[in-house]
Amino acid sequence: MAHKILIVDDEPNIVISLEFLMKKEGFEVAVATDGEEAMAKVASFDPDLILLDVMMPKKSGFEVCEALRADPARAGLLIVMLTAKGRDTEVAKGLAIGADAYVTKPFSTKDLLSRVKDMLGMA
Amino acid sequence: MKAKHRFALAVVVLGLLMTGPFVVTSLLVWLDMREAERNLLTELLLSRLPVGTMMTVFGFVIGVMVLHKLFKQYVEGLLRMAETLRLMLSANRNFRVTPDGPPEVQQLARAANDLAQQRDELMDDVDAQIARAKASVEEEKNRLAALMSELAQAVVVCNLDGRILLYNNRARLQFKALAQGPTSVSGGALIGLGRSIFSILEKNQVQHAQEVIRQRLDAGKAALSNFITTTRGGQLLRAQMVPVLSAGVEGAAAMSGYVLTVENITRSLEQEARRDQALHSLTEGSRSALGSIRAAVTNLIDYPDMEPELRERFVKVVDDEAAKMSQRLDQTMAEFSDSMKARWPLEEVLGIDIIAAAQGRIDEKLKLPTKTEEMDDALWIKADSYSLVLALVFVAAKLQDHYEPRELRFRLTAEGKLAYLDLIWAGPAMSSETFYTWEMESMHVGGDTAPLSLRDMIDRHGGEIWYQREKAAHRAFFRFVLPVATPVAEQQEERSRASNRPEYYDFDLFNFADKSIDLDRKLRDLTYTVFDTETTGLEPSNGDEIIQIGAARIVNNRLLRQEIFNQLVDPECPLKPESIPIHGITDDMVRGQPTIGAVLPAFHEFCEDTVLIAHNAAFDMRFLQLKEEQTGIRFSQPVLDTLLLSAVIHPNQESHKLDVILERLGIQIGSRHNALEDALATGEVFLKMVPMLEDMGIVTVRQALDAAAKTYFARVKY
Numbered sequence A: 001m002a003h004k005i006l007i008v009d010d011e012p013n014i015v016i017s018l019e020f021l022m023k024k025e026g027f028e029v030a031v032a033t034d035g036e037e038a039m040a041k042v043a044s045f046d047p048d049l050i051l052l053d054v055m056m057p058k059k060s061g062f063e064v065c066e067a068l069r070a071d072p073a074r075a076g077l078l079i080v081m082l083t084a085k086g087r088d089t090e091v092a093k094g095l096a097i098g099a100d101a102y103v104t105k106p107f108s109t110k111d112l113l114s115r116v117k118d119m120l121g122m123a
Numbered sequence B: 001m002k003a004k005h006r007f008a009l010a011v012v013v014l015g016l017l018m019t020g021p022f023v024v025t026s027l028l029v030w031l032d033m034r035e036a037e038r039n040l041l042t043e044l045l046l047s048r049l050p051v052g053t054m055m056t057v058f059g060f061v062i063g064v065m066v067l068h069k070l071f072k073q074y075v076e077g078l079l080r081m082a083e084t085l086r087l088m089l090s091a092n093r094n095f096r097v098t099p100d101g102p103p104e105v106q107q108l109a110r111a112a113n114d115l116a117q118q119r120d121e122l123m124d125d126v127d128a129q130i131a132r133a134k135a136s137v138e139e140e141k142n143r144l145a146a147l148m149s150e151l152a153q154a155v156v157v158c159n160l161d162g163r164i165l166l167y168n169n170r171a172r173l174q175f176k177a178l179a180q181g182p183t184s185v186s187g188g189a190l191i192g193l194g195r196s197i198f199s200i201l202e203k204n205q206v207q208h209a210q211e212v213i214r215q216r217l218d219a220g221k222a223a224l225s226n227f228i229t230t231t232r233g234g235q236l237l238r239a240q241m242v243p244v245l246s247a248g249v250e251g252a253a254a255m256s257g258y259v260l261t262v263e264n265i266t267r268s269l270e271q272e273a274r275r276d277q278a279l280h281s282l283t284e285g286s287r288s289a290l291g292s293i294r295a296a297v298t299n300l301i302d303y304p305d306m307e308p309e310l311r312e313r314f315v316k317v318v319d320d321e322a323a324k325m326s327q328r329l330d331q332t333m334a335e336f337s338d339s340m341k342a343r344w345p346l347e348e349v350l351g352i353d354i355i356a357a358a359q360g361r362i363d364e365k366l367k368l369p370t371k372t373e374e375m376d377d378a379l380w381i382k383a384d385s386y387s388l389v390l391a392l393v394f395v396a397a398k399l400q401d402h403y404e405p406r407e408l409r410f411r412l413t414a415e416g417k418l419a420y421l422d423l424i425w426a427g428p429a430m431s432s433e434t435f436y437t438w439e440m441e442s443m444h445v446g447g448d449t450a451p452l453s454l455r456d457m458i459d460r461h462g463g464e465i466w467y468q469r470e471k472a473a474h475r476a477f478f479r480f481v482l483p484v485a486t487p488v489a490e491q492q493e494e495r496s497r498a499s500n501r502p503e504y505y506d507f508d509l510f511n512f513a514d515k516s517i518d519l520d521r522k523l524r525d526l527t528y529t530v531f532d533t534e535t536t537g538l539e540p541s542n543g544d545e546i547i548q549i550g551a552a553r554i555v556n557n558r559l560l561r562q563e564i565f566n567q568l569v570d571p572e573c574p575l576k577p578e579s580i581p582i583h584g585i586t587d588d589m590v591r592g593q594p595t596i597g598a599v600l601p602a603f604h605e606f607c608e609d610t611v612l613i614a615h616n617a618a619f620d621m622r623f624l625q626l627k628e629e630q631t632g633i634r635f636s637q638p639v640l641d642t643l644l645l646s647a648v649i650h651p652n653q654e655s656h657k658l659d660v661i662l663e664r665l666g667i668q669i670g671s672r673h674n675a676l677e678d679a680l681a682t683g684e685v686f687l688k689m690v691p692m693l694e695d696m697g698i699v700t701v702r703q704a705l706d707a708a709a710k711t712y713f714a715r716v717k718y
Helices: A012-024 A035-045 A061-069 A088-096 A109-119 B003-032 B035-089 B103-150 B169-178 B203-218 B266-302 B308-340 B351-366 B385-403 B432-440 B454-460 B489-497 B507-511 B577-583 B596-606 B617-626 B642-649 B658-664 B675-695 B701-710
Strands: A004-008 A028-032 A049-053 A078-083 A101-104 B154-159 B164-167 B225-230 B236-247 B253-264 B347-350 B370-375 B380-383 B408-415 B418-426 B442-445 B448-453 B464-470 B475-483 B528-535 B546-555 B558-568 B611-614 B639-641
Touching: A004 A012, A004 A035, A012 A028, A012 A109, A012 B266, A012 B308, A028 A035, A035 A049, A035 A061, A049 A061, A049 A109, A061 A078, A061 A088, A078 A088, A078 A109, A088 A101, A101 A109, A109 B266, B003 B035, B035 B103, B154 B169, B169 B253, B203 B225, B203 B236, B203 B253, B266 B308, B347 B351, B351 B370, B351 B380, B351 B385, B351 B408, B351 B418, B351 B442, B380 B475, B385 B418, B385 B432, B385 B442, B385 B454, B385 B475, B432 B454, B432 B464, B448 B454, B454 B464, B528 B558, B528 B577, B528 B617, B528 B675, B546 B596, B546 B675, B558 B596, B558 B675, B611 B617, B611 B675, B617 B639, B617 B642, B639 B642, B639 B701, B642 B658, B642 B675, B642 B701, B658 B675
Parallel strands: A004 A028, A004 A049, A049 A078, A078 A101, B370 B408, B528 B611, B611 B639
Antiparallel strands: B154 B164, B154 B253, B225 B236, B236 B253, B347 B380, B408 B418, B418 B475, B442 B448, B464 B475, B528 B546, B546 B558
8 A cells, every 4th residue: 555645835836846756656645735634634644744834924944843742642653844944952852842853945855755765664 | 024124124233233333432431530520521421422423323224325326236136036936937038137236246146147048948849749749640631631641441440339430432332321301310320520430330239249350359360350231221231340449548449449341242142142133034034945946946957857847837846946046145235235244443523533543644754745625524434543544645655656747635425324535636537447456556755665455455444445537627536435434423522623722630539428418528528419400480389391401510529510400491382582682592492301300310310429519509590499399309408608608708799699609719710600601610619618707617517507597688588
């Protein structure tokens, strides 16, 4: 069965590329464009991995990440934070609140893909 | 015994000496004789008695005359000499005894004169030495004060109580700029000799810094402390404190005060923050856009066989994000351009000063005459004056080498935010290539060289330079375009007043601790505010209002002409036409000025901890009192009235008007009948009166108040 990936970002221009790429690689993909929708999609879609943007309306990526990590039922969910915030302090924060990886924009989609596969044990 | 009595006694003694032996001998012979012999003798003597008496009287007279002469010369002469010697001792040092009388007395007089001469020489010598020492101390003080006033940093020296002993001009301007409020001197940033620094800087922080310095002193470390504090107006100040040390009793240095250098860092912090923001907007802001582009481009490359519709969408993403990025870049540059450029330290200078300096150098180095044309003499520019002057001289030298102009002319004009500094000459057209090589050459004129080229210099200034011809006038010019600076307004005010020696220091204040008003303190030790008001009329209770308050401070027996309060007040009612010639203030002048409700709190703050002085103070105080209820401001400090004090000193004079007193005390004042000028005149009068009052035994404020209250004039009511 294909791994399920949830893409959460309010920028349609990055979502379109990621969605295209992940589908091409054979993943089952869902998209959310803000924090609240992300929480709902996690419940309905039950993804294996989330690509989570930090700066979003309604609920920031940090908040979503914290909420997900507070739920023991979701302990196995992998979280990759995507962000335009490149400071060391923010990277540290992302990892500290439970993200499994922290990727700073702009990134190489190839690297991201291999990272995702690696995390899902597909390498 | 008085000299006269002694003379009378001497005469009696002489008489007795002349007649006594004869009488006694005669008596003894008489007693020894028999009856017949006595008769014979009587007969013999009686017939010759007149001759004998005459001889005796004659001898006696001669004796008295000799005695009188001797007495005059030796006794009275010496007495006179003693008096003149006393005179020489006290009142008149230059008096000398006239040698007179017998040689012995004359010798004594000469010896006394010689002694006096010797003493005078010694005294003159001592006086001269004291004067020299004083002058050198004074000179040192002035040199220090001059140095301080020229410093670009704000410097304030305080004693341990936080009283200001010295401040420089920069400090004055900086704190004046901090003051916020409707009047010239309000807002809680009052700087002044003897005032407390704590009205400007947070007391706890200053004391903490003091404590840090003490600890560092004890530990033998460099005594210095830094702190950053916020003012009431929200400005950020960085202060550095170093101690003023005086040799302690056990040889250990004790802190007797401190020097604060204060810098307002609000602006530089703001600029830094803006620069940060710009950087942030350029980096973080670009990340998402770049991320989208990169992902889209990678997809386009990696999947060349995707459907045309999808391809279209990815291309659109790239186009879209690239446009967004350019837009952001433009926006950021527009918003932050001010803080992005000019990291080179540029100072604010008057354009004409730069030109004057360049003219001097061109004359000195190139012997080339220069003139000026249209000059905007109020134009301040942002420049590094050294490299700018060097550039002007460099261009002048180049022109001289290539075109040998007879003279150069300068022109300075402003165009919006740009200053145009033109160097004009008459001559043939030059090629733009020539000028281009000049621009790139490193500048050197005579002995002066700079690794900079003209281009570097102009880039540093964020400016431009070009060559332009004025065809009609057959001449050409180089135009230096430089950024215009907005100068601090106060600096110009300072220029006009620079003739006076600054009064920013008073080192005697080191020994002047608690300054709260104690009525039993000496008059000459207190701090005063002399003030005067101009009013719409003479009847405060009948609706007349204050239209101007002028005041100055007296600290340590000195009238400080630079620590003044001078404020026009809008009376919110029309001025009486008949009063205008008296105070010279017109309706136009007071309209738009703050009202009394805004001015009184500021004036109250200016007067804090001082005794008030005014001429005919009851009049001015009545006006202030009538505003008590409206403004909630009470002037509760003691008030001295120079009119009453004049009546104390000269009770028999008819007039105690300010003009009359000024004349009586020999005080020369320029203009009058302006609140500030009158306040200053009143201050001069008071300072003259202090020693006169002291001669009358009126030494303390309490005594002065009591004496004034007893005069007739004190009974006049307003």
